[in-house]
Amino acid sequence: MAQARSNRPISPHLQIWRWGPAMLVSILHRVTGNGLAFAGLGLLLWWVGAVAGGEQSYQTFVTYVWTGTGSTLSVWTSWLGKAVLIGLTLAFFQHLATGLRHFVLDLGAGYELQANARWSVLTMVFSVLASALFWAFLLQSH
Amino acid sequence: MGNGTSIGRVRGLGSSHQGTHHWLASRLTAVGNLILIPYLMISLLLLPAYDYASVRAWMAQPLAATALILIFINTVYHARLGVQVMLEDYVHEAPGRIAAWVLVNFVPFAGAAFGVISVVRIALGGA
Numbered sequence: 535m536a537q538a539r540s541n542r543p544i545s546p547h548l549q550i551w552r553w554g555p556a557m558l559v560s561i562l563h564r565v566t567g568n569g570l571a572f573a574g575l576g577l578l579l580w581w582v583g584a585v586a587g588g589e590q591s592y593q594t595f596v597t598y599v600w601t602g603t604g605s606t607l608s609v610w611t612s613w614l615g616k617a618v619l620i621g622l623t624l625a626f627f628q629h630l631a632t633g634l635r636h637f638v639l640d641l642g643a644g645y646e647l648q649a650n651a652r653w654s655v656l657t658m659v660f661s662v663l664a665s666a667l668f669w670a671f672l673l674q675s676h
Numbered sequence: 677m678g679n680g681t682s683i684g685r686v687r688g689l690g691s692s693h694q695g696t697h698h699w700l701a702s703r704l705t706a707v708g709n710l711i712l713i714p715y716l717m718i719s720l721l722l723l724p725a726y727d728y729a730s731v732r733a734w735m736a737q738p739l740a741a742t743a744l745i746l747i748f749i750n751t752v753y754h755a756r757l758g759v760q761v762m763l764e765d766y767v768h769e770a771p772g773r774i775a776a777w778v779l780v781n782f783v784p785f786a787g788a789a790f791g792v793i794s795v796v797r798i799a800l801g802g803a
Contacts, residue, residue: 564758564762567755567758567762568758568759568762570755571755571756571758571759572759575751575752575755575787576787578747578791579748579787579790579791579794582735582744582791582794582795582798583790583791583794585728585731585732585735585794585798586793586794586795586797586798589728592728592731592732593728596726626713626717630710630713633706633710637703637706640703668717668721671721672720672721675721676725676726
């Protein structure tokens with residue numbers, strides 16, 4: 535829409551605003567949501583598809599995503615796989631918490647400056663703690 | 677779309693009047709995810725091991741298979757709605773918009789179909 539451009543004022547973007555918790559978690563909600571959509575559902579589909587494909591294809595999945603005991607490539611991708619899995623855990627809990635925050639905001643509540651900032655920070659505290667608990671339980675029980 | 681008068685330049689660029697449904701569907705599927713994804717994550721934690729036999733035995737159970745299929749419908753739809761909003765916000769030029777619109781309608785269906793077929797095959801004892 536080049537024809538619409540003129541020297542009229544345009545809305546300020548990320549670099550204009552002073553960063554605050556509400557702004558940060560709003561952006562995090564979008565980033566984590568899209569991360570979960572592409573990496574999360576992609577990985578879930580690969581995992582379920584690998585199981586459906588039989589023992590060998592499941593082994594390929596595990597080698598490339600976790601153990602890295604196959605080719606040299608799998609050594610590298612398994613590091614990436616672990617990072618992605620931990621990132622997805624953080625992303626899930628963050629998206630869950632900010633999603634619940636959106637439900638509250640949809641009701642018209644939680645817009646007072648102090649409360650809004652406090653709950654925004656708490657979503658991040660929650661996602662870090664829940665992810666740490668999740669991985670601690672998983673690694674300790676397996 | 678005309679390019680003469682001011683009204684001619686903006687005609688056809690307004691709301692498509694689908695926004696409320698999109699918004700509501702996003703919230704409704706979010707509630708579904710609130711049940712489905714914690715179920716998946718707790719199930720993963722409670723699996724005895726992550727070898728082929730254990731994972732397959734879990735996926736073949738009716739409850740787990742149902743949850744996975746619902747994830748491939750509900751969560752994929754939720755993701756599709758969210759990705760669509762992201763694309764609408766960041767892809768501005770016409771060719772990209774058309775490509776994004778085609779992909780955001782095709783890829784989630786393909787992914788969901790692949791996931792459902794995989795789970796059905798496992799649950800009904802194929803392979």
